[in-house]
Amino acid sequence: MLNLACLVPIFPLIGSIINGFFGLRIGKNAVGKVACGSVALSFLTVLLMFASLLFTPAEERLFEQVLFTWMAAGDFAVEFGFQIDPLSMVMMLVVTGVGSLIHIYSIGYMHEEYSYYRYFAYLNLFMFSMLLQVKGNNFLIMLIGWEGVGVSSYFLIGYYFEKKSACDAGVKAFVVNRIGDFAFLLAIMYIFNIFGTIDFSDVMHMAPEKLIYDSEAVTIICLLLFIGATGKSAQIPLYTWLPDAMEGPTPVSALIHAATMVTAGVYMVVRCNVLFELAPLVMLTVAFIGGTTALMAATIGMTQYDIKRVLAYSTVSQIGYMFLACGVGAYTAAIFHLVTHAFFKACLFLGSGSVIHGIHGEQDMRKMGGLKKQLPITYMTFLISTFAIAGIFPLSGFFSKDEILYHALMDGNIILWGMGATGALLTAFYMFRLVFMTFWGESRVDPDVHPHESPKVMTMPLMILAGLATVGGLLGIPLVHGWHALHNWLEPVLHFDLASALEHSKHMLHANGEHAPSWGHLLVEPEHNVWVEVSLMLLSLGIAITGIVGAYYCYVKKPDLPGKFIKGQWGYDLVNNKYGIDELYDETVVKPTVVGSFFLWKTADQKGIDGGVNAVANTIGWFSKQARVFQSGFVRNYALFMVMGFLVLLILMF
Amino acid sequence: MEHIPAPAIDFVSLAPALILSVFGMLVLFLDLFAGKNKNLLVFASLIGLVLAGVSAFAQSNLPVSSFGGAYIVDHLSVFFTLIFTFSSALTILLSIEYNPRNGIRAGEYYALILFCTVGMIVLSSATDLIMIFLGIEVVSICLYVLAGIKRDDVRSNEASLKYFLLGAFATGFLVYGMALLYGATGTTKLAGIADAIHSGQVNSDTILLLGSVLLIIGFGFKVASVPFHMWAPDVYEGSPSPVTAFMAVGPKAAALVAFYRVFATAIPEVGGSWDTLLMVVAVLTMVIGNLGAIVQTNIKRLLAYSSISHVGYLLIAIIARNSLGGSAIAFYMMAYAFMIFGTFGIVILLGEKDSENLEISNYAGLGVKQPAIALCMTIFMLSLGGMPPFAGFIAKFYILGAAVKEGYIILVVIAVLNSVVSLYYYLKIIVLMYMKESERELNLSITPITLAVVAIAVFGTIEMGLFPDPILQLTQQ
Amino acid sequence: MFLTFLTFLPLIGAMGLAFIPKEKEGMIKQVAVAVAAADFLLSLQLYAGFDMSTHLMQFEYSIAWIPSFGVNYHVGIDGISLLLYIMTTFLTLICIIASWSVKKRVKEYMIAMLALSTGMLGVFISLDIFLFYVFWEFQLVPMYLLIGIWGGPRRIYAAVKFFLYTAVGSLLMLVAIIWMYFEVQQQTGVLTTDLMYITENLNIGLDAQKWLFMAFFLAFAIKVPMFPFHTWLPDAHVEAPTAGSVILAGVLLKMGTYGFLRFNLPLFPFASNVFMEYIAWMAIIGIVYGALVAMVQEDLKKLVAYSSVSHLGFVMLGIFAFNHYGLQGALLQNLNHGISTSALFLLVGMIYDRRHTRLISEFGGLAKIIPVYTICFMIVTLSSIGLPGTNGFVGEFLVLLGIFQADGMMAMVATSGVIFAACYMLWMFQRVMFLKLDNPKNENMEDMNCRELITIVPLIILIFWIGFYPKPFMKTFEPTVEHLMTRVSPDNFRPKKHNDEHHATAVDKHEESSSHSEKPKEKSHH
């Protein structure tokens, strides 16, 4: 049953090829069917595989399928193979599941588009690469998908390619991602350098023996990997592309820039958890970067008026949470949040899409308001998801976020928890600000636009996702040991024996004749304290409600309050234009590169090198012009030259 | 009564020279009856040349020396005899259509060529200073006349005058050098000189060295090496095209052989001191030759300068002073003969009734108008530039090889860099032919015999480039 | 013999063309295509008959050519040359098809094309230095004519520059060749220019090796072209006709890298090791420099030309990584560049045919009117960026992997080229294909026609084929590279091996260069 693995990515690929090359001929209807059909097919296959994986005993839940050897040079050989284990299974379920919903939604959303086929070709291509990425059994296959999704997102962001902003956003996204990939590539090479293989299972298996705990090598590797992750998952310092990526069609934002692609980084970190466990320094970095990103993005989110940008920043911030979780070693929590986030954030984006669709492409919240009557379904689903993301019991967001915060406090420290908690507060605030500004209050929609609820094909996915957002929490019921389904499910992947790893490290250090520091304290497990957890839950619930109330107060009770409050605050301005990070990058990186290149071309290349080459030629030409002067035509000069030559020779001779 | 011992003379080995002299006189004699139509003379002289060429191989057991070692016929001289007769024959073929068109009616023209060839043959096998002097003078005097054979043309006159005056001037130096050499070593036989130097019976080294410097001037003038080259461009330009071609190949080759014999066989020991001089001369010759050629707009002048630079390469072979050098020169001159006669054949073909069309700008658009001729010209240019797979490349490889073998790497590097420069102006002609549009229409009269000469030359250039082995073997004996 | 036949078939074809009256252009084109196609299909036989298990020369044929010089006509192919050879025949075919739109002097054009093909093929098979040199110089001429006659406005400047620039290098190489020729005669008494023999029997002191290496290096570095010697390339590319650029990028540049593998490394292994680091850094500079300069070009062809500089930097880097991954990567990258860049030039040529300009600023928004073209262009662009799944990635990754073994720092700088590549290619793509179609001249541009598709599609297929399943290509290199490694791998040059005094100087300099590549060595043996 698991042998179907290879089929999963094939379906979307075929779909994409059909749509890409024959899309125009077969007509919109067929295109939609092909696209959704292919993804649905792979979703079904995944379900089948899930079932069969479910019924294999936990310790045998690792299945590798090798199709062929991709590249081989000397002892370097990469198989083109897939790895099916609980982790990749979760990802596949999310990707194909949410993916197919969004495909269906797109049929409705994009139906006026001329190059409808192009859109679906790209979207299928994305599914293909995303699946490759989560299923690859070694780093390079992952990299194929990793860059594949990058390209497809480049296409999809630049889908409206006649808008300059869209194109720029696309290029920006791709290039920034490339910076991440650059680090990722180096990491892979380094890994091969040490392990002699880049196969996930082998590397993870060998890591404890080959790498010394907290040694330079492992730190560098993990750091590089993490940089790669930040590129893909829009974390500080490489997050700037994601907000711009909202230039793409909304379903794309939902699928790629919320649910699946941007979480690839998290997936990768979790996939390499063994390595990260060995690099405590990097772990700490990850945690802090995650926390900071969560906080900062949230603050920016509060100030934005473009409905999609608010969501974009919230995405950045939520992924920050996931990294925070990874950083403190709570991988389950990270994946858990990844899943729930996929649900509610996809729902939110699709909802916003439906809103935009309903009021004919308006994205500015200041031109919305009071839409809950015209768009009831959208409103309901949107509200549910908002509650979920704000972390209101018993919606999915509550559980996942809460678990992260708990671990942040327990395995991390109070600062990390503080960041998370503040982030939660802000999240609740800006999300409800969004809801209130969009759906409540009196309508600010310009009069000649008549908002209307979206067709069923669009609302249906909304409802499904909202449902998932509601019940998703059940995956990880806290408090009671053993009820945490996701935790049990992922256990075989995340199992890591720190003690033995440390032993190995000690041995290796002694082999090198160095003294191993005392790592005893690392092995004491903080005992699972139910009461702390409960109190934390209540606390965070409180925080969330505070945020909501705050938002209600500012945007429903006294809508004019924020305006007064923020007037002339330099802090607000700073946040409002995103801490000027984009400008900073422009000034420090982009411009110098371009100017420098011009210098290289115009001065170094044309004047310098080529100038030199031509100078040689010209010099010769000049000399030859001089040389002919001697040929004066006077016999006596010629004779003179002969005599002079004779004298010169004499001088040389004697 | 005592009787004077007559020097041993091997007439068979002298056959080429003798035959040619006889035929020369015959031609002069026939000229009396020939009247307007010179075909008879042409025919006679061609026969003479062919016979001479054939008879060169008559002598089997080489080397043979006559006149008490003043005259030696060895493989080198046989091969060169071949080059001479061949080039003279081609010259005559070229003249057949050129002369009437350009108002050269003198019948002695052909006789002079034959006599000149005799001189070259003598020069190439002379092993005695006197003999060398004699040969050089025979050649030069014939050439003075040939250069000015277009009596009513001022340029032709000027050419011959310049050539004559400077030639005589140079002869002065040459003879003086020979005199000093003779004085220093007490003999005029090259072998004797070599022995004298070898066994250290030299009366005065100063005189010896002075002599060799003077010789460098003398020979330097004949082969047109810087700074004794200045006559060349003017004379080449002024003289009738076939004569120019003739001058560029035959006499130069002869002088080179003599040069080689004197410096490489007679006074190699003092080489240590004169090869620096020769190197300077060689480098100057290459550089000035190429620099001069770049700016030329007149094809004949351009070729004159290019031939100067080629002399530069050939001098390298003399400097190398090894057997390879001699055969390298031989091969090079053979290849060069093909290229030059081909090129001049085309130059003549492109002449019009009224003008000779010597401006290279007239070659523009030839690639379209006369693809075949353009192709041949391209081949000659590339071959002159030393590009494979043509004769010029093998020749250059040979020469450079001779020098590298003796370890003159720097010299060789300079040479190759020069040949890059030279490529520039050879390419310039190709550029004109293929990449420029022609300004004016030429009313060409493509004449069969000249075309045939070009064809032979093309064949030779390619053959010696692709399958040089037969000729290499000839030279390497 | 078969090789000889394949090599000279185009030339024979060219001679045949000479007899067709130049009015019958259609017939001339057909004949040319027929010859090229035949040559290509037959050359596939080589792959079929190639024994992948040995590094020895195959299809070897040797016969005395100039006995008195000891020159043989000795040809053969091994893993290094096999694919280059086939690619040459392949690209010749593509180019001749692509030159259907040539109007001016078709006959000469086709003749030059076929003659060129023979010249290039000869370079890749000759195993006699003299023969090699003959071909090496011979192919200059047709290329020179192609640029000079059918090129753009500044074609003459470009052509002459191309010719002389190359000549400088190759003539110095000639001196080196002659030197070795006599050296080997002195050492072994055999007068020969046979490469195999010289490689086996000539042993040269380090100082001499250095000089010879430099001479050969100059010739090949100019051809590649490596960083400071590259300025002839943009001019040549910009002025050359489409097919000319394709051949130039696809094959002629490869002759440089091929030269390094065939001559510099096997003949002067020690010197190569001494110079390794400098050359590696030159290559890296080339990578970054080419990419940066490409970024700001206004002319499409110039942009591609500079990108070639960057890509070939990768190839050189791979060669001078001196380990298995690097060499294989380099060889593969050689092909990749041949495929991707040729495709790029073909595509640029197509819009040039339609609009007679190559200025990026003249275009924009083409994606709307010529979708098929856009797709092709996109794919090729991505492969040139080195996207995983396309051919570009496999080669680049192996090269980088190789250099990483040698020196992490180098690897890091070199890898940054990947980022810049994305920048300049995508930026160019955006400015040409995307944005508003605001230039009315572009509005009625028609999409690719069947003939153009025929030229592009095979290349695109190759792009993905190598991208996803490079094995059939890479396994041809394996044994040869293995053999080459045993010759040049730095650990051959331990101090103990060289006890003569002048080597002692090199040894310590040589230590660090070797110490880097400890790891691959010990690995490639377990």
Added chain:
Amino acid sequence: MDGFVPLNHYLLLSATLFVIGVLGVLLRRNVIVVFMSVEIMLNAVNISLIAFDHYLNNSDGQVFSFMVMCVAAAEVSVGLAIIIAMFRNKPTVNLDEFNILKW
């Protein structure tokens, strides 16, 4: 014995004559004079040839000098012919007026 003139004196004489001839060629404009200077050079050479001959007492020098003489004679005839032929087209003997061919 007395009355014996050492070789060097002859050599010096011939050298002086030779230089005179050279200077004549370099300095005089008149074609004929230049031509005569050349002849002087040749005769200077003859002097040294004879001197060497006498000094080395073998006859090569004399032979050589005879050769030089007749060659000189031949040159004279040809040279004068050329000058006359030229004079027909351009009635002057000023050497500096003959420079159509240059550069």
